[in-house]
Amino acid sequence: MSSRTSWIPYALIAPSVLFLAAFFLVPLVQTVWLSFSGDEGLSLVNYQRMAGDLNFSLAIQNTFLLTLVVVPIQVALALVMATMVSKLEKGRDIALWILTIPLGISDLAAGLAWLSLLQNTGYLNSALYALGIIPGPVGWLSQETPWSLFAAIAMAEIWRATAIVLVILIAGLQLIPKEFSEAAEIFGAQPWTRFRRITLPLLKPSLQSALILRTVLAFEVFAVVYALGGRNFPVLAGEAYTWQNENQNYGVAAAYAVLIMAISLAATALYLRVLRTRPEQLP
Amino acid sequence: MTATTSEVQPATAARSMTLPSARRLLLWTGMAVLFAWVLVPIYFVALGAFGGRLGVFRWPKSIWPSDVSFAPMMQFLAIEGVFNALLNSLIAAGLTVVFSILLGAPAGYALARYAFRGQNAYRLLVLLTRAFPLAILALPLTVSFIRLGLYDTPFGVSLIHTVLALPFAALVTQSLFMGIPREYEEAAWVFGCTRFQAFWKVVMPLALPGLAATAIFAFVISWNEVFAASILTVRERTLTAYLLKILAESPLHYRFAGGFILILPSVLFIFAVRKYLFAVWGIASK
Amino acid sequence: MADIVIDRVVKEFGSFRALQEVSLNVRDGEFVALLGPSGCGKTTLLRIIAGLEKQDSGRIVIGGRDVSELAPRKRGLAMVFQNYAVFPHMTVFENVAFGLRMQKVTQDEVKRKVERAAALLHIEGYLDRYPAKLSGGQRQRVAVARALAVEPAVLLMDEPLSNLDALLRLEMRTELKAVLREAGTTTIYVTHDQTEAMGLADRIAVMYGGRIDQIGTPLEVYATPATRFVGGFLGSPPMNFIKVRCAQGTARIGDTALPCPAAGGEMELGLRGEDASLASNGSGIPFDVRVVEPMGSHLLLTGAIDGQLARIVAPPTATVTAGERVGLTVDPARLTWIDGATGRAVARA
Numbered sequence: 001m002s003s004r005t006s007w008i009p010y011a012l013i014a015p016s017v018l019f020l021a022a023f024f025l026v027p028l029v030q031t032v033w034l035s036f037s038g039d040e041g042l043s044l045v046n047y048q049r050m051a052g053d054l055n056f057s058l059a060i061q062n063t064f065l066l067t068l069v070v071v072p073i074q075v076a077l078a079l080v081m082a083t084m085v086s087k088l089e090k091g092r093d094i095a096l097w098i099l100t101i102p103l104g105i106s107d108l109a110a111g112l113a114w115l116s117l118l119q120n121t122g123y124l125n126s127a128l129y130a131l132g133i134i135p136g137p138v139g140w141l142s143q144e145t146p147w148s149l150f151a152a153i154a155m156a157e158i159w160r161a162t163a164i165v166l167v168i169l170i171a172g173l174q175l176i177p178k179e180f181s182e183a184a185e186i187f188g189a190q191p192w193t194r195f196r197r198i199t200l201p202l203l204k205p206s207l208q209s210a211l212i213l214r215t216v217l218a219f220e221v222f223a224v225v226y227a228l229g230g231r232n233f234p235v236l237a238g239e240a241y242t243w244q245n246e247n248q249n250y251g252v253a254a255a256y257a258v259l260i261m262a263i264s265l266a267a268t269a270l271y272l273r274v275l276r277t278r279p280e281q282l283p
Numbered sequence: 284m285t286a287t288t289s290e291v292q293p294a295t296a297a298r299s300m301t302l303p304s305a306r307r308l309l310l311w312t313g314m315a316v317l318f319a320w321v322l323v324p325i326y327f328v329a330l331g332a333f334g335g336r337l338g339v340f341r342w343p344k345s346i347w348p349s350d351v352s353f354a355p356m357m358q359f360l361a362i363e364g365v366f367n368a369l370l371n372s373l374i375a376a377g378l379t380v381v382f383s384i385l386l387g388a389p390a391g392y393a394l395a396r397y398a399f400r401g402q403n404a405y406r407l408l409v410l411l412t413r414a415f416p417l418a419i420l421a422l423p424l425t426v427s428f429i430r431l432g433l434y435d436t437p438f439g440v441s442l443i444h445t446v447l448a449l450p451f452a453a454l455v456t457q458s459l460f461m462g463i464p465r466e467y468e469e470a471a472w473v474f475g476c477t478r479f480q481a482f483w484k485v486v487m488p489l490a491l492p493g494l495a496a497t498a499i500f501a502f503v504i505s506w507n508e509v510f511a512a513s514i515l516t517v518r519e520r521t522l523t524a525y526l527l528k529i530l531a532e533s534p535l536h537y538r539f540a541g542g543f544i545l546i547l548p549s550v551l552f553i554f555a556v557r558k559y560l561f562a563v564w565g566i567a568s569k
Numbered sequence: 570m571a572d573i574v575i576d577r578v579v580k581e582f583g584s585f586r587a588l589q590e591v592s593l594n595v596r597d598g599e600f601v602a603l604l605g606p607s608g609c610g611k612t613t614l615l616r617i618i619a620g621l622e623k624q625d626s627g628r629i630v631i632g633g634r635d636v637s638e639l640a641p642r643k644r645g646l647a648m649v650f651q652n653y654a655v656f657p658h659m660t661v662f663e664n665v666a667f668g669l670r671m672q673k674v675t676q677d678e679v680k681r682k683v684e685r686a687a688a689l690l691h692i693e694g695y696l697d698r699y700p701a702k703l704s705g706g707q708r709q710r711v712a713v714a715r716a717l718a719v720e721p722a723v724l725l726m727d728e729p730l731s732n733l734d735a736l737l738r739l740e741m742r743t744e745l746k747a748v749l750r751e752a753g754t755t756t757i758y759v760t761h762d763q764t765e766a767m768g769l770a771d772r773i774a775v776m777y778g779g780r781i782d783q784i785g786t787p788l789e790v791y792a793t794p795a796t797r798f799v800g801g802f803l804g805s806p807p808m809n810f811i812k813v814r815c816a817q818g819t820a821r822i823g824d825t826a827l828p829c830p831a832a833g834g835e836m837e838l839g840l841r842g843e844d845a846s847l848a849s850n851g852s853g854i855p856f857d858v859r860v861v862e863p864m865g866s867h868l869l870l871t872g873a874i875d876g877q878l879a880r881i882v883a884p885p886t887a888t889v890t891a892g893e894r895v896g897l898t899v900d901p902a903r904l905t906w907i908d909g910a911t912g913r914a915v916a917r918a
Contacts, residue, residue: 006399008393008397008478009393009396009397009399009402010393010399010401012389012390012392012393013389013390013393013394013405015385015386015389015390016386016387016389016390016449016453017405017408019382019386019445019446019449020408020409020412020446020449020450023420023424023442023443023445023446024412024415024417024420024446027420027421027422027423027424028415028420030423030424030427031419031420031422031423034422034423081317084310084313084314084317087310088310088314093557095314095318096557096560097553097554097557098318098321098322099317099318099321100553100557100560101321101322101325101550101553102321103549103553103560104503104507104546104548104549104550104552104553105325105507105545105546105549105550106506106507106508106509106523106545106549107507107509108507108509108523108526108527108542108545109328109507109542109543109545109546109549110324111542112328112526112538112539112541112542112545113324113325113327113328113542113546114324115328115535115538115539115542116324116327116328116330116331116535116539116542117323117324117327119339119535121339121340121341121342121343121344122327122344123327123344123346125343126342126343126344126345126346129343130343136342137342159320159321159324167560167561170561171561171562174561212413212414213413216413216414216415216416217416219416220416220418220419220510222509222510223509223510223523223527226527226530227530227538227542230530230531237416237419237510240419240422241510241513241514244422244425244514245513245514250422250423250425250426253422254422254423257416257419257420257422260416260419261415261416261419264414264415264416265414265415268413268414464652464654466650466651466652466654467654467656469619469621469641469648469650469654470648470650470654470656471656471667472620472621472640472641472642473619473620473621473641473642473646473647473648473725474642474647474667474668474671474715474719475642475668475671475672475719476642476671477640477642480671485656485658488658489657489658
């Protein structure tokens with residue numbers, strides 16, 4: 001059949017290739033080009049303006065801090081959840097469904113949900129008031145309380161996006177044959193050893209994809225931040241949005257976009273390198 | 284338990300009885316905490332959405348629904364622009380579903396059924412999208428979208444959302460089609476079907492549930508996306524873009540109402556496709 | 570009804586030559602089994618006949634019509650697949666009717682033909698069920714009924730029994746033979762199971778390394794293998810091959826002189842385990858017995874002739890013990906002589 005029908009697969013992928021070329025590759029090149037174009041040809045003027053902006057170093061710092069705090073906690077929490085769910089004898093399906101609900105929730109909605117808890121007259125303050133810890137409504141999300149604002153944003157991000165890590169890890173766990181762990185058990189390995197020496201190494205490919213996905217998305221974070229803190233907590237994607245929509249300066253916005261892309265690619269490359277699995281080590 | 288270890292025989296018997304149940308108690312306590320962690324914020328935003336202005340500023344708050352009614356939600360929906368934004372979100376998400384399935388499923392089929400030159404390059408292109416913050420690529424499109432008349436339309440938004448959903452759709456449908464034995468199609472060919480007939484009569488019915496799940500995920504991806512939608516619209520905003528825009532100036536209970544409307548369909552959809560959740564994401568994350 | 574001519578078909582997968590100029594003629598109404606180990610090209614050949622693969626060169630002619638370039642649906646054949654390929658989303662009735670529906674046969678005709686095929690395969694009872702509710706054997710019947718319902722000129726079967734358990738396989742084999750004899754369809758049947766091929770086929774084509782080593786009736790290929798491979802592949806235990814040296818038209822093993830078809834040189838003597846009998850007085854070809862396995866219907870003796878491994882079948886009542894040396898007598902007419910260099914059989918002198 002091959003000679004007669006070799007055009008078929010190309011015809012099948014062609015539409016998606018054209019589409020991705022038009023709306024992924026072209027904008028990619030455009031962004032880079034835009035970021036390097038000044039009034040008279042090629043220049044670094046956009047990057048200079050970006051770096052000179054008051055919010056720039058703060059945005060970098062905040063984004064990195066948020067990523068470094070949120071992503072590891074998400075992975076750890078997802079591992080705990082996955083382990084606990086796997087121990088359940090009944091109700092596993094319903095437990096998984098509840099734990100994965102945030103999967104379908106946008107970052108904006110997540111921010112708003114946590115806002116209902118953390119706003120001045122919100123449920124957290126009500127609880128603290130009932131316990132006699134605070135005398136009345138207290139602000140947690142203002143510029144004057146940067147650490148509690150940071151904690152709130154981190155919490156909302158952990159709440160929302162742990163689900164996706166959980167799903168990827170459980171999908172990965174399902175691929176690991178039970179016999180490996182059972183064999184280790186027969187040879188006397190304790191649960192923690194079994195987890196560390198058997199499950200975790202075999203889970204490496206899933207961990208890798210979860211980390212890549214989460215890290216790239218974490219550098220893109222912005223709606224959850226806006227919902228909770230407005231512009232009090234600058235992040236990179238938020239700055240890009242502001243430069244584009246409010247300042248109407250597409251060049252600086254593009255410079256931010258290129259910066260985010262560069263960081264994302266670097267993170268992906270790092271994960272691919274650090275967590276690489278040789279094919280012969282897969283079950 | 285430390286007390287019982289000194290007694291020899293009955294203690295071991297008792298421990299073998301109590302240990303699993305104590306453990307089970309611990310496990311379910313932990314699960315209950317996790318459930319609360321997931322559900323409580325949703326509950327509170329729902330209270331906020333249906334509590335109205337009064338509920339939002341009540342102090343101190345009760346965790347029980349006290350002044351809940353549908354009126355605040357109706358008020359929110361009656362605000363100028365909200366209904367339109369809702370409609371735009373639905374249109375954009377619907378178009379994203381159509382585009383990502385129409386473009387992604389044929390590619391998935393090609394990857395599943397044929398060995399062809401350039402296959403790996405294509406797969407690389409698809410995987411490459413994952414290393415990029417895709418929504419951010421909406422930035423340079425503003426200018427060309429204005430020129431093409433796509434700016435400020437749900438159609439334009441859906442194009443960018445399709446970039447997000449298409450790689451996902453291609454990979455998931457690939458695995459979907461790989462799960463349908465080639466023999467079925469070959470049998471159909473031998474018994475008189477053309478390639479297209481075989482696909483339509485045999486592959487399609489078997490792939491349909493998985494395709495529906497893929498469609499739902501594409502819908503949720505678009506429904507939830509904020510950045511690109513905010514960049515590419517001014518008047519014809521999607522719900523997320525609208526909410527982001529009004530965040531600063533609108534009262535809290537409207538924000539909560541908006542948040543709740545954003546959450547609701549996603550939660551229902553995730554419930555509808557829960558059977559496919561792990562298969563689909565396991566595949567898409569390879 | 571149609572005859573099949575396979576004319577110098579070649580198929581390559583990259584640098585691997587799956588079929589090297591295979592030619593085969595199947596007569597109208599004949600049942601031919603393609604028998605061989607996995608990777609011998611038998612399934613590839615079947616798929617080329619079906620049109621599921623395209624040959625690199627050569628022709629397929631069915632009923633006088635060259636179908637080499639035609640799509641599967643235009644070749645007028647039916648096929649039973651290894652995993653049955655019974656469509657899970659259709660009832661048994663719709664499965665059996667599938668080919669007829671594609672031929673746009675009238676509703677009454679479909680019903681009549683489906684019912685006849687179903688009766689033939691004894692599946693009338695579950696025509697309205699879905700395949701998921703059927704056992705492997707029942708699905709197998711559905712697959713065969715679907716193929717027979719279209720009354721094909723040619724029926725192709727790709728290891729149709731290999732997924733059934735041993736007992737069911739035996740039962741289906743018998744039934745298949747009866748059904749296909751009644752239908753009288755020209756059939757090509759791919760299998761790696763020699764008992765299936767022997768039991769079912771009018772003729773067996775033994776394939777090895779992308780070519781047909783021998784084609785003949787089951788008895789021919791069994792008794793007079795054309796190559797070393799055919800002798801070794803057919804029969805249980807497989808044929809024994811003893812290296813001997815021929816001189817002046819005879820080969821000597823112990824005290825026994827056997828007439829050798831070659832004047833001189835190295836030859837291999839092919840001896841079926843059941844073609845040797847224990848000599849009463851210990852004379853004949855010396856056989857050092859190492860292991861005795863009582864199989865019920867016979868004893869299987871494993872040992873050495875002239876220091877070379879051999880398996881001999883003895884009557885269940887024979888008294889032989891491990892470690893013993895016994896004498897074997899053979900009928901020279903039932904021996905096969907293989908040229909050691911080419912692996913091909915040499916005509917008996």
